[in-house]
Amino acid sequence: MALLEINREECIGCGACVEACPFGSLRLDEENIAVVDETCTACGACISECPVEALSLPEVKKVEVEDISAYQGVWVWVEQFKGEAGSISWEMTGQGRKLADRLGTTLTACVLGHNVEHIAEEAIAYGADRVFLVDDPTLSVYRTDPYARCLVELVRKYKPEIFLLGASSRGRDLAGAVATQLYTGLTADCTGLDIEPDTNLLLQTRPAFGGNIMATIKCPNHRPQMATVRHRVFEMPVPDPTRQGQIVREKAIMGEEDIASKVVDFIVEEGEVNLADAKIIVSGGRGVKGPEGFEPIRELAEVLGGAVGASRAAVDAGWIPYAHQVGQTGRTVRPDLYIACGISGAIQHQAGMKTSKVIVAINKDPEAPIFQIANYGIVGDLFKVVPALTEAFRKRLNK
Amino acid sequence: MHAIVCIKQVPDTTEVKIDPERGTLIREGVPSIVNPFDTYAIEEALLLKEKFGGKVTVISMGPPQAVEALKEAVAMGADEAILLSDRAFAGADTWATAYTLANAIKKIGDFDVILCGRQAIDGDTGQVGPGIATQLGLNQLTYVFKIQDIDFEKKAIRVERLVEEGREVVSSTLPCLLTVVKDINQPRYPTFMGIRRAARMKIPTWTAADMDVNPDLIGLAGSPTKVVKVFSPPARAGECDVIEADSLEQAAEILADKLLAEKII
Numbered sequence: 169m170a171l172l173e174i175n176r177e178e179c180i181g182c183g184a185c186v187e188a189c190p191f192g193s194l195r196l197d198e199e200n201i202a203v204v205d206e207t208c209t210a211c212g213a214c215i216s217e218c219p220v221e222a223l224s225l226p227e228v229k230k231v232e233v234e235d236i237s238a239y240q241g242v243w244v245w246v247e248q249f250k251g252e253a254g255s256i257s258w259e260m261t262g263q264g265r266k267l268a269d270r271l272g273t274t275l276t277a278c279v280l281g282h283n284v285e286h287i288a289e290e291a292i293a294y295g296a297d298r299v300f301l302v303d304d305p306t307l308s309v310y311r312t313d314p315y316a317r318c319l320v321e322l323v324r325k326y327k328p329e330i331f332l333l334g335a336s337s338r339g340r341d342l343a344g345a346v347a348t349q350l351y352t353g354l355t356a357d358c359t360g361l362d363i364e365p366d367t368n369l370l371l372q373t374r375p376a377f378g379g380n381i382m383a384t385i386k387c388p389n390h391r392p393q394m395a396t397v398r399h400r401v402f403e404m405p406v407p408d409p410t411r412q413g414q415i416v417r418e419k420a421i422m423g424e425e426d427i428a429s430k431v432v433d434f435i436v437e438e439g440e441v442n443l444a445d446a447k448i449i450v451s452g453g454r455g456v457k458g459p460e461g462f463e464p465i466r467e468l469a470e471v472l473g474g475a476v477g478a479s480r481a482a483v484d485a486g487w488i489p490y491a492h493q494v495g496q497t498g499r500t501v502r503p504d505l506y507i508a509c510g511i512s513g514a515i516q517h518q519a520g521m522k523t524s525k526v527i528v529a530i531n532k533d534p535e536a537p538i539f540q541i542a543n544y545g546i547v548g549d550l551f552k553v554v555p556a557l558t559e560a561f562r563k564r565l566n567k
Numbered sequence: 568m569h570a571i572v573c574i575k576q577v578p579d580t581t582e583v584k585i586d587p588e589r590g591t592l593i594r595e596g597v598p599s600i601v602n603p604f605d606t607y608a609i610e611e612a613l614l615l616k617e618k619f620g621g622k623v624t625v626i627s628m629g630p631p632q633a634v635e636a637l638k639e640a641v642a643m644g645a646d647e648a649i650l651l652s653d654r655a656f657a658g659a660d661t662w663a664t665a666y667t668l669a670n671a672i673k674k675i676g677d678f679d680v681i682l683c684g685r686q687a688i689d690g691d692t693g694q695v696g697p698g699i700a701t702q703l704g705l706n707q708l709t710y711v712f713k714i715q716d717i718d719f720e721k722k723a724i725r726v727e728r729l730v731e732e733g734r735e736v737v738s739s740t741l742p743c744l745l746t747v748v749k750d751i752n753q754p755r756y757p758t759f760m761g762i763r764r765a766a767r768m769k770i771p772t773w774t775a776a777d778m779d780v781n782p783d784l785i786g787l788a789g790s791p792t793k794v795v796k797v798f799s800p801p802a803r804a805g806e807c808d809v810i811e812a813d814s815l816e817q818a819a820e821i822l823a824d825k826l827l828a829e830k831i832i
Contacts, residue, residue: 170630171657171787190797191578191689192597206630207578207599210658210787213797225658225787249732311737312697312707337730341709344697348665353791356661356692375800377689378580382800390791428706428743433736435727444731448832472832490750491729496580496688497603497749504831516580522803526829528822529807544825545809546818556819564823565832 170208171225176201178222185214185223190381211383236329239391242268243276243328245319246291247338249310253279253287255404255445256334258294260397262405263361264332265295267370270363273329274298278322280315282308285415292413294405299413300326304420309431310338316345317421323350328392330370332361335396336444347394353387354394357500359401359523360384370395378496379519399444400502401523443494448474448505449524451494453517454481455510455531455550462488464554465509471561477501477521479511495520507557509550513538530554568621568719569678570612572645573668573699574605576629576636577689601636604684606643606754607747611714612682613644614752619719622646624675628656628667634770641765642757649675653774658787661690665698667785670778672703679719681744685710693746700744708739709746717741 170193181200193208202222215223244264246257261277268275276298277291288299300322306314319342323331331346333339335357347354360373364386370393372385387393443449450469452462462476469476477494478487494501496516506524511517513529513536521527522541529542530553539545546553561567579600601609612623625640627633628651637648651671659667672681681700686693693709700707712734713727722741727734729748757765775785783789808825812818826832 171654188797206632208657211794211797213794216796254731312709316701337710337728340693341697341707344661344694345701345707347694348662348698348701351662351791354661354694355792356690356694371795376691377578378691379800380580382798383794384796384798385792386795387792429708429737429739431735431737432725434733435736436733442731490748493749496691505826505829526826526831527803528826534809539807539809541803542807543803543805544822545807546815546822547809548815548818552815553819556816557823560820560823561832564827 170204170206171210172204172208172214173224173226174202174204175222175224178220180220180222182219184217184219188214188217190377236389236391239327239329241274241276241326241328242271242330243278243332243392244296245331245333245339245342246277246279246287247310247334247336248279248281248284248287251281251284251287253290254334254336256336256339256397256399258407259400259402259404260332260334261291261294261296263397263402264330265405267330267361267363271329271368276300276326276328278302278319280307280318288415290407292411292415293407293409295411297413299415300418301415302418302420306420306422306424306427310342311427311429311431312341312345313429314420314422314427315342316349319346320349321421322418323392331392331394333394333396335398339396343394343396350392352390352392352394353385354396355385355387356396358395358397361395361397369393378516379522380515398500398502437489437491443475443477443492443499443501446475446501446503448472449477449494449501449503449521450474450507450509451477451479451511451521452482452488452509453479453511456482456487459487461551464551464558468507468554468558468561471558471565471567472505474503474505477506479517508538508542509554511538512536513541568615568619570615570621570623570680570682571672571675571678572605572608572612572623572625572640572682573695574609574625574627574636574640574684575602575687576600576627576633577602577687580688599632599635601639602684602687604686604688604747604749606684607749607751608682608684609640609643609645610752610754611745611747613755615680615717616644624649626651626668626671626675628652628659628664631772634772637770638765638768639757641768642761643755644761648768648770650770650772652772655775655782655786658790659785660790660792661692661694661698662791663785663789665695665702666789667778667780668695669699669702670780671773672699674773674778679742680724681705681742683744683746685746685748696744696746703744706739706743707746708737708743711745711747712751714751
């Protein structure tokens with residue numbers, strides 16, 4: 169089943185491909201020749217590593233696509249909640265601006281909502297040349313269908329070459345629907361976006377396999393090249409209120425009677441925090457020993473104006489709700505400061521936080537893997553260290 | 568009630584360890600498991616079956632050994648399972664995968680609800696669920712934290728979705744597609760009887776020829792995205808500054824000063 173073809177005559181048994189395979193699908197057989205098993209995903213990571221060009225993937229028949237040169241310009245979708253745009257959207261606008269400048273083209277922001285003209289103006293201040301403003305009561309809160317239909321129609325009408333959305337819950341929901349309807353490529357959760365010099369293609373880099381490998385992905389024959397972009401990866405641009413741009417009003421596509429879903433309520437639990445937005449996160453793990461063990465964690469978070477996170481162990485033990493879980497099966501966060509208290513730092517936890525700017529580890533066990541990725545560490549009992557740290561900050565921050 | 572659950576067999580990334588000497592991943596001997604998020608989708612389907620009667624069908628696209636993942640779902644209580652396996656499906660990106668799964672669902676025919684996990688832990692994209700829904704022209708409800716109410720007679724569902732700011736309560740018509748997060752339930756273990764049934768069960772394999780698929784839209788050929796490079800993520804720079812002092816209180820004071828000097832607070 170594996171698509172990878174191995175030329176047994178050429179293979180010299182060096183094992184370079186075995187090392188390169190992210191999925192452990194290659195090995196050397198008894199004749200010291202590379203063999204591939206069914207777990208091969210045809211990712212191609214091994215091909216460039218082979219010194220004798222013994223590996224290949226089948227030639228893909230070039231599909232007839234419409235003239236892709238007709239697609240021009242960079243677009244971003246500006247996500248709003250209750251009439252307020254999220255910082256992820258402006259980070260993307262900033263990065264979109266850079267990509268547009270590299271390509272010598274324009275940046276367009278798509279603003280969908282109700283009574284959101286102020287967001288369209290903000291988008292121009294953050295770097296958009298043009299804004300498509302679709303202001304309609306049906307778009308007041310995010311729903312997949314009316315939003316997706318609207319963006320699909322805009323893309324068909326104006327043909328952008330690149331379209332970026334934030335990798336938030338809504339952004340991922342929307343991007344999947346839009347890219348499917350347009351039959352184009354979509355790369356999830358990018359942490360790097362660049363333009364390939366010779367081809368002007370968008371190079372989309374993203375973590376996979378729980379952040380253990382990185383992959384760079386291209387979309388050569390379909391347009392637009394779509395990607396969702398991870399929060400807090402790209403720099404927040406400085407808005408310039410004097411910037412000039414054009415606001416183009418467009419109409420919603422679906423009427424309320426055609427929309428099958430309704431948002432009927434919104435539940436915010438007391439003490440619930442938006443981990444994705446938090447600049448500082450204080451997290452507790454197995455070492456907090458129980459629900460009450462989160463008390464000192466909460467106090468430190470409060471003094472620092474941060475949010476409370478947790479490892480999977482603490483969530484699975486029922487000490488704190490799932491919404492707080494950081495890691496591969498929880499949220500991926502990238503705060504300026506991440507303080508891990510009583511968290512050993514299993515690879516799955518690291519997957520959710522290791523790109524934080526500064527990591528602090530507080531743990532009794534000096535051998536805990538968390539110290540390997542931390543910038544600062546204190547070896548000691550968190551129930552002594554965390555309150556002392558809270559006190560130290562209280563003094564310094566006059567709280 | 569007929570629930571269809573789409574599952575994926577993935578390498579158990581919780582078994583992946585880091586080689587301490589070289590800082591690389593040890594991938595040898597990593598077992599294959601049912602994608603953990605998909606086990607919540609299977610469980611939710613089984614809970615619906617227990618409440619409303621009917622049946623649960625699990626499908627998976629993958630190499631022949633992915634049949635093991637389907638057998639695990641059967642051992643948990645799923646009634647039927649179908650494997651989509653063909654060399655022509657290999658190398659599929661999320662678009663081509665969703666297209667193939669959607670076509671299999673069309674062939675299965677009648678259903679009330681489709682359940683998927685939030686995302687697979689190897690690819691981490693979360694795009695296949697919305698892709699299937701769009702291919703089938705269904706409403707999608709992603710990141711479902713709880714089914715508040717479901718009525719198969721009135722064809723109505725109300726769920727709580729986990730979004731960044733809290734939980735959004737959304738109502739929709741059925742049939743629809745749900746992707747579920749952990750916390751929606753606690754997946755059951757396979758029973759002894761279930762394991763026996765799964766062991767005996769002959770799980771059908773559908774190839775491209777068994778479905779009404781356009782050969783240009785499946786596998787590597789049908790995938791708009793191409794992987795051009797795979798590499799190890801850059802290691803975090805620098806050593807950990809482990810603060811040592813006469814007392815933990817003093818260490819905490821030093822740490823507070825150092826963090827303030829980073830100008831991040």
